[in-house]
Amino acid sequence: MNGPGTAHDARRYFALPSPFRMKRGGELHGASVAYETWGELNAARDNGLLILTGLSPSAHAASSVDDPAPGWWEGMIGPGKAIDTTHWFVICVNSLGSDKGSTSPASIDPASGEPYRLNFPELALEDVAEAAHATVNSLGIEQLACLIGCSMGGMSALAYMLLHPGGARAHISVDTAPQAQPFAIAIRSLQREAIRLDPRWDEGRYDIHAQDGDRYPDIGMSIARKLGVITYRSAMEWNGRFARIRLDPEQRDDDPFGREFQVESYLEGHARRFVRHFDPNCYLYLSRASDWFDIAEYGNGSVHEGLQRIRIERAMVIGVSTDILFPLEQQEQIAKGLEAAGATVDFVALDSPQGHDAFLVDIENYSRAIGGFLDRLGAD
Incomplete structure (x- = not known):
């Protein structure tokens, strides 16, 4: 179900509601989100899996017929891989604010005919989440089977679940944080x-x-x-x-x-x-949107209380002991919060030497964890 696209370009575009109002004020007119898909959406529309990315990746997470170039998570997504596209309908959205196809400061402002540049409204990761949610809904999916967030995308995923309770049945949190820490x-x-x-x-x-x-x-x-x-x-x-x-x-x-x-x-x-x-x-x-994100805003100043407002059935939280950017204790914090919210949580602490980039490099260990979780989820 990769839909229309030119050779070597699998990107599709969803036109956001206009105006699209931003969390911190301001609005966008004629904005759109770029995304790619792999696999087929089943008749019940309950096998959708959304991936939200780190700061710089595009929506091209894996190769496809329309774009055979390897994606940024090529080893993880595809037939028979951890995120098995023979079972899951996988969607990867390019973040609002990124220049990889979605409306961003580099896009043309329809009001002036020139690039937005610094006239782009202040961006929050909640805006990224809202744009992704609207894209998912446009595909006829009311509830995701699983929402996966990596690095900055994990923060956006937390915002997605907070803003849309019941929008995902399960969640995989990968090397992320509930709020930016001083380092x-x-x-x-x-x-x-x-x-x-x-x-x-x-x-x-x-x-x-x-x-x-x-x-x-x-x-x-x-x-x-x-x-x-x-x-x-x-x-x-x-x-x-x-x-x-x-x-x-x-x-x-x-x-x-x-x-x-x-x-x-x-x-x-x-x-x-x-x-x-x-x-x-x-x-x-x-970068600034990442610094601003703080789940404690939703919990009366408490990260733990903010996490308890999320409503999902199951979760896997993965962290790496060598990650200095999003340290393991922040993954433990997410796991405990989701568990207190009533979710069944698997916490996986890996010893990969690659640090924060491990999820892009240590495909074997991440595949084992993510693939096992999704196999169990699919068997339910």
Whole structure:
């Protein structure tokens, strides 16, 4: 049921209700959400499974006939895989505010005919959740069999369930948090500062289509990405992969303070691949939305009480002991809150050395946990 799409583009689009009102004020007109689907929706419309993503991924979570390119969770989704598309109708939504197809600061503002840039309304993860919920409803699904949220998407998933009680039968929480903690806020604050201090950011007025670095904040985006990558992996991972190995002399910069170690070259490569593939203003908006999210707002200042307002039957909460961005204790907090709300909860603490990025890398262990949970859910 991948629907219409050109070759190598499986994206579909849902036009949001207009105006689409935002949590923190402001509204969007003519906004839309990009999404992709895999598998078939059954006659009862009760096998829908929604995936909400981290900050930067697109809706292309896995390959399909319409787009055979590997997706960002390719090892997890497909026939016979943990998220088995012969059983589940899988939907992955590109977050509102992202430049991967959904309406965002990089989109054209119908009121001006120019990109929104910083005229885009303040974005909250509740807006991301509401846009995803409207998309799911447009497919004729009243209740999801399961809602999966990864990283930032896990926060959006919590908002989805809070705003729409009974909107999902089950939930899989992957490496996320019920609220941003000071360390995560500090890192994201530095990332945003790096972008905004690049003179070529120009208060958000950079040339979106610039082919050179003179009109685009390449340096700011590069630093922001490097900071992110450092926190996505663990010290164990960095030590094991790079130790203190130096680059060969011909690979080093002429600058006396330039790259000398392999780990520096690795970060540079990651940044170079990312800089022109994610819009800086979109990055700023989604990053700040992540900092703002706080489930305690729904529980009289208590995270535990906020979580108790969620109504689902079953949940699996997965965390990694080496995750410094969304530490394991926050996963335990989610598990205890959902259990207190009446859900049957499986808590899985993994020892993957990859840190926060483990759900993208340690497919074997995540597949075992997620696949087992979904098998049990499907057998009910």
